Amino acid sequence: MRVGVIGAGNIGTAHAVSLAREVSGSTVTAVFDVAGERAQAVAADLGARSLPSAQAVIEDESVDAVVIASPDDLHAEHALACLAAGKPMMLEKPLASTLEDAQRVMDAEVARGERLIMLGFMRRFDPGYVALKASLASGDVGEALVVHNIHRNAYAAYGLDTTLSINNSAVHEVDISRWLLDEDYAWVQVLSGKPGPDVPDGQQDPLLITFRTTSGVMVTIEMFMTARYGYEVRCSVVAGNGILDMDDGTFVTRTSQGSRGQDIPELWLGRFGEAYRAEMQAWIDGIRGLTGPAGASTWDGFMAAVSCRAAVDALNRGKAVEIDVPNRPAIYST
Ligand SMILES: NC(=O)c1ccc[n+]([C@@H]2O[C@H](COP(=O)([O-])OP(=O)(O)OC[C@H]3O[C@@H](n4cnc5c(N)ncnc54)[C@H](O)[C@@H]3O)[C@@H](O)[C@H]2O)c1
Known part of the structure; x- marks a missing residue:
């Protein structure tokens, strides 16, 4: 699975490194962050490309699946864009920053008729x-x-x-x-x-x-x-x-x-490092079809x-x- 990462802050960087170096069956191919230097540093470290927008990551031909680790109030926008492109995603928690946005994301996934979201309740x-x-x-x-x-x-x-x-x-x-x-x-x-x-x-x-x-x-x-x-x-x-x-x-x-x-x-990375790694492995195994849907759903x-x-x-x-x-x-x- 070739993964694109949106948001290269604390947790986005940790997930990207884990997907590139620890998890089996995945590589990181594209990264976007509004703080361009962060995205460039992570991309350079992992042999990926730094792209100019979240949409560019989602649409890129080298991206099979997406990690969304942007701030809470952008989760709905980025998840809706991934759903529209039909790409599976590991969406960091919470599903959205408001109940109304959470409902919009769930409605869009239900309308597609297939589960593309695993939520980051690690x-x-x-x-x-x-x-x-x-x-x-x-x-x-x-x-x-x-x-x-x-x-x-x-x-x-x-x-x-x-x-x-x-x-x-x-x-x-x-x-x-x-x-x-x-x-x-x-x-x-x-x-x-x-x-x-x-x-x-x-x-x-x-x-x-x-x-x-x-x-x-x-x-x-x-x-x-x-x-x-x-x-x-x-x-x-x-x-x-x-x-x-x-x-x-x-x-x-x-x-x-x-x-x-x-x-x-x-911080949480010190307590839940193994949980994050296992979560990423389960997500990749799930979208590769090796197992059923893993982790927390949109519901x-x-x-x-x-x-x-x-x-x-x-x-x-x-x-x-x-x-x-x-x-x-x-x-x-x-
Ligand atoms: N599951 C967990 O235990 C866990 C732990 C930490 C964070 N999180 C979640 O992950 C998300 C990120 O948290 P964090 O601690 O990494 O925050 P952070 O502030 O370290 O990182 C967020 C990154 O998003 C970038 N960003 C801002 N606007 C953007 C945009 N429009 N497009 C792309 N990137 C953009 C910022 O520049 C920053 O690098 C939050 O939603 C948070 O709730 C989950």
Whole structure:
């Protein structure tokens, strides 16, 4: 698979390097970024061409499939262009920056009648979450009753904006808890309280978000964007017959000079490196026809957008909000 990359920032560059050097069955042939020097540097490093626009990448004859790693508010535009060209894409999360744009992308894919989008919810490929889901499915601890999530960032990489904390960051927990439990949300409430020291006036951080699923499982998310000390993601499942605690991905505990400790990554790449690589391999294997569709679908991205919109409403209105689950289009039934 010859891949074109749109957006050569943090994650776009990591995906491009992974596709060129780690993943089997793929090469990177074209790159575009509005910051031309970034695209040129990545292209030169990987033996690809730097092209003058996103459309040029999408239409280029040397591009079979596209990675979209542009900022959130461009996802819909770039995804719609790929859909129009009939090219499969790995679209970074979230599906779009608004629910309306998410709906437009899903409608366009449904109108084409074929699934071309894999959404970048990479936690579905993280060994920790995969093991957690398998443990839950084995039935050993019984039925899940509560899922506790913790998501802390050292700093807000795109600036602290409370709506973005939900739509861009907590969206990971919204998706992964829905995937772990295999059910949708019916209700959400969001609390905020004393702000952390790096929180500008008018913004709220941390947030405590609570969803209830259609069967009644409670899902809590502590979302703390400006935690200073590092990047940390944790997940525990409280079930009827036991508890499952996911390892945080630390492999080594260092004991020395009277103390014991572990290094904490500064950013997500440090915690989820293996998940990103496995996600890219699964995407390439899927579009080569070696496996079925992999990872999160447009429907998953749409349901995450529906759930995040309800959470933002709940925060703004200061009260719990019910969530209506729309009908799932047939192309997403498998
Ligand atoms: N799955 C994950 O865990 C994960 C992690 C990080 C980022 N992301 C997502 O990936 C996307 C990019 O995030 P990032 O951290 O790499 O941001 P970034 O700011 O490092 O990179 C974004 C890049 O897009 C470029 N860009 C801006 N306008 C463009 C345009 N019109 N066409 C093409 N490129 C354009 C910018 O110049 C920049 O290089 C975001 O949507 C983010 O939500 C996902």
